[in-house]
Structures are given as C-alpha cells and as structure tokens.
Amino acid sequence: MRLSLLPFAFLIVQAYAQKQPHLDFTRVEAEIKPYSDNRISGIVRYDFTVNSSVTSISFDAVDMEFSNVYLGTKKVTDEIEYDGKTLQLKGNLEKGKHKVTFGFVAKPKQTVYFMGWNDHLEGNDQIWTQGQGKYTSHWLPSFDDMNEKVEFDLTFHVPPKYTVISNGKLKEVKTTDTLKTWKYDMTQPMSSYLTAFAIGDFDKKVMYSASGVPIELYFEPKDSLKVEPTYRHSKAIFDFLEKEIGVAYPWQNYKQVPVQDFLYAGMENTGCTIFSNQYVVDSIAFIDKNYVNVNAHELAHQWFGNLVTEVSGKHHWLHEGFATYYAYLSEKQLFGNAHFYWKLYATAQTLNKVSGEGEGEALTDPGAGSLTFYEKGAWALVMLRERVGELTFRQGIKSYLEKYAFKNATISNFLAVMTRVAKEDLSDFREEWLENDEFPWESVKNYLASKEPSLKLFFELQEKVKDTKVTDQKLHQFFNSETPEPLKRQILFEWYQKIPDSSLAKIIQHEPLKVRQAAALAIPKIPEQMKSEFESMLSDQSYVTQEAVLFKLWEAFPANRSKYLDQLDGVVGLPNKNVRLLWLTLALVTPEYQPESKKAYFEELNGYTAEQFNFEVRQLAFQYLYQIGALSDVSLRNLIKACDHHVWQFKKSSRNLIRELNKSQEGKTRLNGIKIVLPDQEKQLLEKVITP
Numbered sequence: 001m002r003l004s005l006l007p008f009a010f011l012i013v014q015a016y017a018q019k020q021p022h023l024d025f026t027r028v029e030a031e032i033k034p035y036s037d038n039r040i041s042g043i044v045r046y047d048f049t050v051n052s053s054v055t056s057i058s059f060d061a062v063d064m065e066f067s068n069v070y071l072g073t074k075k076v077t078d079e080i081e082y083d084g085k086t087l088q089l090k091g092n093l094e095k096g097k098h099k100v101t102f103g104f105v106a107k108p109k110q111t112v113y114f115m116g117w118n119d120h121l122e123g124n125d126q127i128w129t130q131g132q133g134k135y136t137s138h139w140l141p142s143f144d145d146m147n148e149k150v151e152f153d154l155t156f157h158v159p160p161k162y163t164v165i166s167n168g169k170l171k172e173v174k175t176t177d178t179l180k181t182w183k184y185d186m187t188q189p190m191s192s193y194l195t196a197f198a199i200g201d202f203d204k205k206v207m208y209s210a211s212g213v214p215i216e217l218y219f220e221p222k223d224s225l226k227v228e229p230t231y232r233h234s235k236a237i238f239d240f241l242e243k244e245i246g247v248a249y250p251w252q253n254y255k256q257v258p259v260q261d262f263l264y265a266g267m268e269n270t271g272c273t274i275f276s277n278q279y280v281v282d283s284i285a286f287i288d289k290n291y292v293n294v295n296a297h298e299l300a301h302q303w304f305g306n307l308v309t310e311v312s313g314k315h316h317w318l319h320e321g322f323a324t325y326y327a328y329l330s331e332k333q334l335f336g337n338a339h340f341y342w343k344l345y346a347t348a349q350t351l352n353k354v355s356g357e358g359e360g361e362a363l364t365d366p367g368a369g370s371l372t373f374y375e376k377g378a379w380a381l382v383m384l385r386e387r388v389g390e391l392t393f394r395q396g397i398k399s400y401l402e403k404y405a406f407k408n409a410t411i412s413n414f415l416a417v418m419t420r421v422a423k424e425d426l427s428d429f430r431e432e433w434l435e436n437d438e439f440p441w442e443s444v445k446n447y448l449a450s451k452e453p454s455l456k457l458f459f460e461l462q463e464k465v466k467d468t469k470v471t472d473q474k475l476h477q478f479f480n481s482e483t484p485e486p487l488k489r490q491i492l493f494e495w496y497q498k499i500p501d502s503s504l505a506k507i508i509q510h511e512p513l514k515v516r517q518a519a520a521l522a523i524p525k526i527p528e529q530m531k532s533e534f535e536s537m538l539s540d541q542s543y544v545t546q547e548a549v550l551f552k553l554w555e556a557f558p559a560n561r562s563k564y565l566d567q568l569d570g571v572v573g574l575p576n577k578n579v580r581l582l583w584l585t586l587a588l589v590t591p592e593y594q595p596e597s598k599k600a601y602f603e604e605l606n607g608y609t610a611e612q613f614n615f616e617v618r619q620l621a622f623q624y625l626y627q628i629g630a631l632s633d634v635s636l637r638n639l640i641k642a643c644d645h646h647v648w649q650f651k652k653s654s655r656n657l658i659r660e661l662n663k664s665q666e667g668k669t670r671l672n673g674i675k676i677v678l679p680d681q682e683k684q685l686l687e688k689v690i691t692p
C-alpha cells in the first residue's frame with residue numbers, strides 16, 4: 001500500500017508460522033450481503049486438501065456468529081470451538097480433498113468501512129475494505145497467515161442502485177426483486193489480506209493494455225470530467241511495468257476505485273486497487289497533486305506482494321521497497337532523468353538525516369518504519385541494479401517472480417536467485433544495504449552525481465556556497481532554459497536570500513510555473529519590489545501557488561486585500577479545497593470585505609466540518625476556524641465526533657485541537673456547555689479526550 005503521510009507510520013507485524021501445515025485451502029466461494037447497520041452476513045464454501053490426516057481445521061474469524069456448519073455433507077454441531085477469533089471444527093479428516101460450508105454474521109469494527117450511510121444525501125453511500133494491517137478475518141472467515149493462499153470467488157448481494165467491485169472477473173450480474181447479485185471469479189490463489197470490495201455509485205471507463213489486459217477505471221458520476229487527469233498515464237504505466245518487469249501481468253484484469261475517507265493513499269488488493277478520492281483531480285490540481293506515483297506503486301505490487309508474497313513482516317522489503325522502486329522507474333519513463341534522480345535525492349536526504357540522528361533502521365528489521373521499507377528499500381534496489389548491471393538485474397527479477405509465482409518468499413530467496421543470475425557473491429550488498437542501520441550516504445551521493453549532471457552541479461554549488469562569500473555566487477545565472485527545473489527549484493528553496501530582489505523579480509517574470517511556485521513558497525515576506533510579480537502569480541494555473549500567493553499578498557499589502565480576494569473568489573483548489581478554505585478565512589477576518597456576506601462565509605466555512613466532506617477538507621476547516629475563533633456549535637460537535645474517526649491522522653489532529661481548546665478558560669466553558677447536550681457516547685468520548 002502507499003501511506004499518505006510517509007514517515008514513521010507503524011506496521012503490524014505477524015510472526016511467521018504456518019498455522020496448519022497439513023492442510024491446504026485451495027478455493028473459497030463466498031456469498032456476501034452487507035447491511036446498512038454495518039453488519040455483513042454470508043456463506044462460505046471452502047475446498048481444502050488434507051496432506052496427512054488431521055483432527056481439526058480452523059479459520060480466523062473475528063466476533064462472528066456461525067450457522068449451518070457442514071463438513072462435506074455432515075452437519076457439525078457439537079464439534080465447534082470458537083473464542084471470538086478462531087473458529088475450530090473438530091473431526092477426523094483423512095488424507096484427500098474435502099469441503100466445509102457455513103454461514104456467518106459479522107459486525108466488523110475495522111477492515112470494512114461504511115461511508116455516508118448516516119446522512120440523507122443521495123449517491124454518497126459507500127462500503128469499502130482495507131485488508132492489510134486490518135485483517136480480512138473481521139468480515140470474512142479467512143486466514144491472517146499470508147502463507148495460506150486461496151482462490152477467492154466472491155458473490156455480493158446488494159440493493160440494485162449500487163455497483164460492486166471486487167477481485168477477479170465479473171462473471172454475472174443478476175437482478176431479483178430487491179437485490180442485485182454481482183458474481184466475481186478468480187482463477188489464481190492469493191493471501192487473504194488482498195481480498196477486497198468497494199460498493200457505491202460508480203461508473204467506469206475501460207481500456208486495454210498493449211498486452212490486452214482490461215483496465216477498468218472507476219469514478220463517481222459527479223467526477224466524470226476528472227477521469228482523464230485523475231487516471232492520466234495509466235496505460236503508459238501499465239505497459240511500461242509489464243515490459244520492464246518482464247513477466248506478464250498475473251491477474252485477469254485491473255481495476256482502480258477511488259473511495260471516500262480511505263485510510264491510506266492506496267491499497268493494492270489483487271486486481272482491484274482501492275485508493276483515496278483525494279487523488280481525483282482536475283487538470284490544474286494535477287500539477288501539484290496527482291495519482292501517478294500511487295497508481296504505479298499499487299500496480300507494481302500486483303507482482304511484488306500479490307504474485308510473490310513475503311513469508312512474514314521481516315521480508316517487507318520485498319513488497320514496499322520493490323513497489324516504491326518500480327513506481328520511481330515509471331516516473332522516470334514518464335518525466336525523465338532529472339525528475340527521477342532529484343526525487344531520489346530528496347528521499348536520500350531524509351534517510352541520511354534520520355540515519356545521522358542515530359535513528360537509521362535495517363531493512364531486515366521487521367519493526368522498521370515505512371521510511372525504511374519504502375524509501376531505503378527503493379534505494380537498495382537502485383544500488384543493486386547499479387551493482388549487477390541492468391540486464392542481470394532484470395533477468396534476476398524475472399527469475400525470482402517466475403520461481404515464486406503464487407507462492408511466498410524471503411529476502412534470502414530473492415538474493416539467492418539474484419546471486420545465481422549475477423554469478424557473483426552479493427553478501428556485501430546484503431550487509432551494506434539490508435542489514436546496515438545506517439544509510440550509505442557517500443556512495444549514494446557519488447551515484448547521483450555520476451548519473452545526473454544537474455545534481456553534480458548542485459553538490460559543487462553547495463561546497464562553493466559554504467566556502468565563499470554569497471556575492472561571489474551568481475546563483476541567478478542558472479535561471480536559463482538549459483538548467484533542469486528541479487535544480488532551479490532547489491536553488492530557490494535553499495538560497496533565495498542570496499539572490500538579489502531584482503533578479504528574483506526577473507525569475508518570477510520569465511520562469512515556468514513550477515519554478516515560479518518555488519519562489520512563491522520560498523520567499524516568506526513579499527518585498528515591495530516584487531509586488532507586481534507576486535500579483536501576477538495569482539493567476540498561475542496551480543492551486544498551491546494561488547494559495548501561497550493569496551496569503552502572502554494579503555499579509556504584505558493590507559490596502560489591496562479586497563482586490564486580491566475578488567480575484568480568487570470562487571476558486572476551490574485541490575481536493576482538500578485549499579484555496580476556498582483560505583479564501584473564506586481571509587474574507588472573514590478582513591472587516592472591509594463584503595460585510596453583508598460575512599454570515600454566508602461563516603456558514604460556508606463551518607459547513608465544511610460536516611461528516612459528508614472528506615477528512616482532509618474537514619481537518620483544514622477545523623484548523624482555520626480554530627485560528628480565527630469562529631467554530632460554531634455544530635462544528636464543535638463535529639470536531640468531538642471526529643475524535644473517533646477511522647483515519648488516525650485525522651483522529652489525532654481532532655483530539656489535539658480539542659485539548660488545545662480546553663487550555664483556555666473560554667474554550668473550557670464552551671466545551672462544558674456543549675457537553676450537557678451531547679448524547680452519552682459523545683460525552684464519554686469528549687471526557688476521554690480532555691482527561692489528562
């Protein structure tokens with residue numbers, strides 16, 4: 001999966017132990033029926049093979065009730081043991097093929113998320129799953145052990161207005177009086193954590209890869225105009241990865257579904273990636289925030305993670321390091337060398353900093369954080385490819401995937417294949433890159449300098465700026481058409497103070513969008529001399545630029561505030577409504593601006609704290625409202641409810657804001673006042689949050 005906030009999110013690590021070594025579950029047919037009160041009922045039929053006779057079989061199944069349990073044709077009644085987590089069926093089973101069938105009802109507290117079912121809005125009801133780290137066994141009796149791979153054939157029964165998207169090929173859609181049945185069918189096995197479904201009001205656009213694989217791009221009908229920018233480069237990425245990896249895409253088709261309030265950026269469920277609808281963008285937003293990297297990352301997992309799965313969390317490099325690396329390679333293909341090497345430079349810098357603070361982690365440490373698994377993991381592959389050569393690397397990857405296809409593997413398994421193909425000992429690579437806590441900065445820096453001239457130049461500049469007087473450095477001379485944009489941006493971010501204002505003004509006048517943006521972000525206070533240049537950036541086609549420039553102009557030139565606000569009235573911005581929320585905040589605190597509309601602005605800004613909006617919108621609205629002291633009672637109550645949100649970053653920021661509010665006498669009084677009218681559950685939640 002791709003996390004939205006990169007560093008330091010933790011992973012739940014499972015110990016590796018094949019729980020049922022004498023059993024092989026091969027296929028499950030499941031019928032699933034979700035209910036609007038968050039329950040899931042279903043029937044599962046598992047096929048399994050007994051390799052040497054056993055006296056029981058078990059499933060992971062959390063907080064469920066079971067009915068009609070049959071082993072073969074024999075109804076099982078007394079021989080059931082259940083502790084709320086593991087369902088065990090006792091009975092002597094001889095070597096050979098068997099079947100087990102049972103009904104279940106679950107009310108999952110995690111893994112399945114019901115969005116928009118409590119409001120009266122049309123078209124926003126969704127149900128979606130997140131299996132990795134959250135365990136599919138909360139809604140489907142299955143296996144938490146990644147080593148048990150099963151062919152999942154899922155059928156869903158839902159009200160006719162919804163679309164169901166799940167793993168495999170849609171075999172049949174049938175409507176009865178009240179329900180619509182969606183029958184999906186897989187042909188290959190996978191680990192349970194990759195099982196998924198998304199239900200809601202979705203349309204799709206279908207295209208085909210060069211190799212003929214159907215690629216289904218889902219979207220909500222309201223977003224039909226955003227389909228192209230959202231999914232831009234999808235086919236190119238697919239075709240590139242198939243060719244680069246050298247192994248055909250292993251599944252029947254590929255679907256991608258954007259959903260509301262997703263836990264991460266994206267999740268690579270087999271053939272069925274679910275991702276955050278915060279990546280559903282228009283063409284302007286695409287400049288600053290797009291799905292390209294996440295798109296490539298989740299697609300790469302279809303080989304690295306889904307086709308070949310780690311044996312346990314100790315081998316997580318085989319998933320995240322590989323997916324991150326192949327996503328960067330896809331970006332290199334699309335956006336060129338400078339983009340690729342500068343992006344790698346940025347991650348190397350972070351890794352080097354963390355390592356320098358003594359916080360470095362080894363890739364073989366199962367408790368390592370995401371920065372290590374993703375970014376250091378990608379770097380390890382960059383350096384491995386450099387070490388063994390491109391051809392050997394690609395042959396090694398291909399052999400590894402072929403050898404362990406639809407099975408599980410360890411880091412040693414991977415290295416053994418690569419060693420055999422490379423015909424050389426790779427134990428020094430293993431030591432330096434996989435077992436070493438530290439980040440090998442010097443070799444990384446040399447590598448980058450050797451690959452990308454603009455980085456070599458940048459490293460030289462760093463030395464010169466350190467040693468000599470600022471004025472000796474004619475930094476602005478790099479602002480010409482020869483210099484790649486990432487270097488220009490880096491110069492502005494690091495050394496804008498060393499460039500004279502008159503040169504900065506020229507840079508803003510003549511440079512392209514992203515370089516202007518770097519100036520807009522880097523320069524903290526707009527000098528009089530650059531006023532008109534900054535004003536010109538209000539019409540730049542970038543919501544990040546517009547947001548930064550509106551705020552900085554508003555701050556620096558109070559006499560012109562109304563003019564600036566007029567200019568950006570009606571602009572919404574990125575999916576988190578960055579421009580609109582800032583605009584409303586500034587409009588509210590500018591007394592002379594549209595006094596007759598203040599009430600409407602106040603209501604609009606407070607309105608964005610409601611549950612129907614994405615948590616990223618709500619988080620920003622809460623922050624602005626808090627800063628200007630304009631949280632309405634309804635918003636305050638929305639904030640209290642958000643303290644229990646399923647997205648932990650949002651939950652955390654909401655709790656922090658409540659605690660912050662509770663520090664002042666005025667805030668305390670308001671919270672106490674609202675507490676009286678809260679239902680018990682919210683009252684307890686509020687007390688829990690403010691109790692030190």
Ligand SMILES: [Zn+2]
Pocket residue numbers: 001002297301319320323
């Ligand atoms: Zn991932």
